[in-house]
Amino acid sequence: MNEGERLTELAKRRGFYFPSASAYGGASGFWTYGPQGAALKSNVEDAWRDRYVVKEGHQEISAPTVMPEPVFEASGHLDGFDDMIIECGECGATHRADHVVEDNTDVEEAESLPNEEVMDLIAEHGIECPSCGASLAGEPVENFNLMFETNIGPGSSSPGYLRPETAQGIFVEFPQLSEYARNQLPFGVAQIGKAYRNEISPRKSLVRVREFTQAELEHFVDPEEDEPPLAEVADVTLPLYSAESQQADDGGQRDLTVREAVDEGVVASDWVAYYLGVSKRWYERIGVDMDRFRYRQHLAGERAHYASDCWDAESEVDGDWIEITGFAYRGDYDLSKHAEHSGEDFTVFKQYDEPITVERATVDPDMSYLGPEFGGDAQRVADALEALAERDPSAFDADEVTVEIDGEDYAVPVEQTNFSVDEVTESGEHVRPHVVEPSFGVGRIIYTVLAHAYETDEVDGEERTYLSLPPEQAPTTVGVFPLMDKDGMDDLAREIAGDLRSAGLSVTYDDSGAIGRRYRRQDEVGTPYCVTVDYEALEDDTVTVRERDTTEQKRLPVDGLAETLEQLNTGELTFDDL
């Protein structure tokens, strides 16, 4: 069994995660988090929220998972996710139909053509299967859309899609969110939630799935003015694997501090560099092994349609590097697209310290002239004049000004345009924020944390498996056991378990079988501490506390136990301090 298989076996047996609906044969790419997994997931999400929402001073929202079609037309997902697939009748390989056409003809942008035309092109040019060389003529070209489609309400007149990323739920609400932020940049909006992609081939348990949880932060910044607080993370060392290194023969990972990475220009965006620094610490906190972690820059051809610079956090499991977070500088791509498609205002008004006076060329066309003259085109001519005045006021110097609309020239006497250059006072300007986006895959992080926590050792000649999870992330903080289920040890142990629960700790009580078995059980789900009530406890109100990784025990008074465990859980105390 490899690392992943061992983990999946443990995950299923102990209730971290398992395939969904297996009573009905299941559906690939869907996983249910069991009791341990749901607790771990919740802890990871809480740690994320603490770091990226609370500590950063951002806000969190919760948007729908289903959104109407226009949202995804605007975002580019409808086109971007809709691949043309053709299958070779001979060898069965599937290919991107638009790609084979582009590779074998001088047709560009084949993706924008109807499927029938692409089929015709394939037949006309006698295009062959890139895998086996058989003719692809006559093979059907089909669409494969990575988004799950549904209908909103009865009938099919209102198509909707399950969101392929949580981000769009934030972008589309920008006008409201900006208002709540009192229109002050920068501000950040986060969301933790499910996203859906109808993957062709789900793989590796939680790594490639069809429903997954994202934790995304959209940080809206003024591209002219805002700077990240780089000093806070300047000394954090980043294991960077740049695009340049990836392409070089002897290229490898370089360890640079955030400061060095910015100064040397290895990471282009200060904002991205800031979040790489913050996130390195966060990954360490939740239990990612830093010896199996790197930041990899996207190669030029690999970048998403919206990103100008993009780095992935990657973790290593079974020798494979898994993308666990994407850090993208999305520019104003998303807000511009939504502004364009919706006609709403996706900017923030930034007031100047002092109002400024500027010369502005304006037109106020006489519609009583344009109307009779140009009929139905009058409004478009007026719009064109306005745009021209802004772009090139000198065009109005002559007696007549000409604008072009759809290849046709329209000449207008300047006097009818009421062209003038005025001094106007401007108190500020509309700024389209840029977006810095760290986007975390929660399931992949959980998979990584479990894989990196999985340890085996030997105790008294017996092999032991344990999860060396950070106490903060562990599903259960403390196991409470009576040494034996009799003589009042059970009563005291139950009482202690109740007290610890009242103090807010996650507690498991277990009185079954031999004590060693109970320790092993907790080891396998990563419970960091176990409290045992023995005969001595009945005498002097002390109990033993056992630490998971070392199996060492210390005797502590029952009084103050909850506080001590709480401090161990948060890291204020270590076991050695006791």
Place this chain on the structure above:
RNA sequence: GCGGCGGUGGUCUAGUGGUAGGACCUGAGCCUUCCAAGCUCAUGGCCCGGGUUCAAAUCCCGGCCGCCGCACCA
């Protein structure tokens, strides 16, 4: 989606054309003064559908699921 391999209690597995056995786990009880000990008992299984056959968990076909490779991964 293609190809290869696979699918037997919760987990790991043995096995055969005549409807299954082990280990671990789990539960009940006994025992036990701190690391999967022992004893007794118990629960629980051949992925689904079709075909061949007197008889299919076993052979064949299809599906589903998993692993690996390919492709895909805005």
